[in-house]
Structures are given as structure tokens and as C-alpha cells.
Amino acid sequence: MIFDIVQVGDPVLRRPARPVQAEELATSFVQELIVSMRQTMYDAPGVGLAAPQVGEGLQIVVVEDDGPYLETMSAPRRAELRRGPLPFAALINPVLEPVGDETDEFFEGCLSVAGYSGAVRRHRAVRVEAMDARGEPVTLELEGWPARILQHELDHLAGVLYIDRMDPRTFTTNENFGRWWKARPVDEIKQGLGSGGSGGDKAD
Numbered sequence: 001m002i003f004d005i006v007q008v009g010d011p012v013l014r015r016p017a018r019p020v021q022a023e024e025l026a027t028s029f030v031q032e033l034i035v036s037m038r039q040t041m042y043d044a045p046g047v048g049l050a051a052p053q054v055g056e057g058l059q060i061v062v063v064e065d066d067g068p069y070l071e072t073m074s075a076p077r078r079a080e081l082r083r084g085p086l087p088f089a090a091l092i093n094p095v096l097e098p099v100g101d102e103t104d105e106f107f108e109g110c111l112s113v114a115g116y117s118g119a120v121r122r123h124r125a126v127r128v129e130a131m132d133a134r135g136e137p138v139t140l141e142l143e144g145w146p147a148r149i150l151q152h153e154l155d156h157l158a159g160v161l162y163i164d165r166m167d168p169r170t171f172t173t174n175e176n177f178g179r180w181w182k183a184r185p186v187d188e189i190k191q192g193l194g195s196g197g198s199g200g201d202k203a204d
Contacts, residue, residue: 001036002043003054005111008161010055013112017050017057017157019093025135030060034090034133037062046111047086048149050156053112061153064088065146077183081106082124082144089140094130096154098123099141105186108152108162109174117177118166119186122151169195 006012024030033056041049047065051058065086070078078084082104105121125143128150132138142150152162163171170193172181181189 001032001039003036003040005040005044005049005114006053006055008113008163012052012055012057013156013161014159015052015057016159017052017059019059020131022135025092025131025133030058031133033058034060034062038064038088038090044111048153049111050153052156052159059093059157060090061094061150061157062088062090063146063149063153065149080185084144084146086142086146086149089138090133091128091130091138091140092132092135094128094150094154094157096150097127097129099125099127099143104144104148105167106148107170107177107181107186108148108166110152110162112156113161113163115174116163117170117172117174118163118168119170119190120152120162120166122148122165126150128154167195169193 020030033051037049037051037054037060040054041062041064048061048063051060063086070083070085073083102124103121104124105119107117108120109117124147126147128140130138155161167190170190
């Protein structure tokens with residue numbers, strides 16, 4: 001089943017999602033929700049999706065960044081973004097912990113803020129502990145773009161959108177991002193927009 005993706009302004013995106021109880025995980029509702037979220041993520045297309053984005057206030061995310069997304073990107077651009085493969089994972093009740101204090105700032109979009117992008121500073125490396133779809137414990141240690149994806153998706157579970165964290169002067173339509181800023185360094189973009197800061201710094 002392909003879900004409609006909830007758009008900004010819907011209250012479900014601003015409410016903290018509740019944990020999935022142990023007895024719920026094996027139910028057909030939760031298992032079918034995970035399958036449909038994966039199908040919806042592929043259809044969108046996107047690299048991550050949280051349950052609130054399909055109208056369900058549960059602590060479930062699915063992620064995957066592999067194949068065509070990476071194949072269409074140049075090697076220098078992948079290196080700049082620190083963008084490596086992120087195999088599919090369904091994460092239940094995930095808890096994220098930053099690793100170190102280094103940060104990066106890059107543009108992000110969101111399936112629930114369709115058509116727009118903005119520059120967001122996030123931790124470069126994170127550790128995520130969760131359950132998988134079978135209820136087994138899983139730990140992911142990620143850096144670069146995969147770490148960014150997980151931070152973005154887990155924000156959804158707290159009722160937070162990337163627009164809450166972005167440098168507001170960088171907010172742009174995707175059309176204008178492609179026209180004026182695509183593949184240019186964030187520092188150069190921010191200078192052109194009259195905004196301070198730089199990518200790759202340590203957290204304040």
C-alpha cells in the first residue's frame with residue numbers, strides 16, 4: 001500500500017510519537033505499516049520516512065540510501081557530502097546519541113515540506129539504538145550523510161521538522177536551489193545570501 005505523505009501544517013507532524021509496545025510489534029497492523037512505509041519511501045522517492053509522515057504517531061522509521069541515488073552523483077560530490085551507502089533498515093523506538101562534537105552543514109529537503117530545501121547543521125557522527133521489525137536489538141554507528149538521514153528522521157518522532165533547525169536565510173524552493181545553488185559549497189551559498197557560519201565546524 002502506498003500512503004499519501006502528510007504535509008507541514010498537519011498536527012501529527014508536531015506531536016511527539018509514542019513508543020511501540022512489545023506486544024504491538026508483531027501485530028499485523030505494525031508489520032503491514034512497516035512494509036507500506038518502505039513502499040511509500042521508494043515511491044516518493046526518498047531515503048527515509050517516519051511514521052508521523054504517513055499519519056501514524058508511532059516511533060517507527062524506515063531508511064535506505066543506496067543504488068540510483070548514489071550512482072547519479074559524482075564522486076567529488078559524494079565525498080563532499082560524506083555520502084555512502086545506507087542499507088535498508090526499519091527502526092522501532094530508536095534512540096540517537098551524537099558521537100563527538102564535529103558538525104556539518106548541508107541542504108536538506110523533506111517529503112513533508114514538499115518543494116523546498118534549507119541548510120541544516122547536524123552532528124557528523126551518531127550512534128542509534130533501536131529494535132528491528134522482529135523485535136531484535138540493533139545498533140547503528142553512522143557518519144556523514146547516513147548520520148544526517150537518521151537525525152532528520154528521528155526529529156520527526158519528536159515533532160521536529162528540518163525547518164526548525166535550518167538557517168532561515170537559506171530556505172529556498174527546489175527550483176531555485178537547482179537554478180542558483182546546486183553543488184556549490186554551503187559556505188559560498190551562505191555568503192551569497194548574506195548569512196554567516198560555515199560547514200564542517202564543531203558544535204557550539
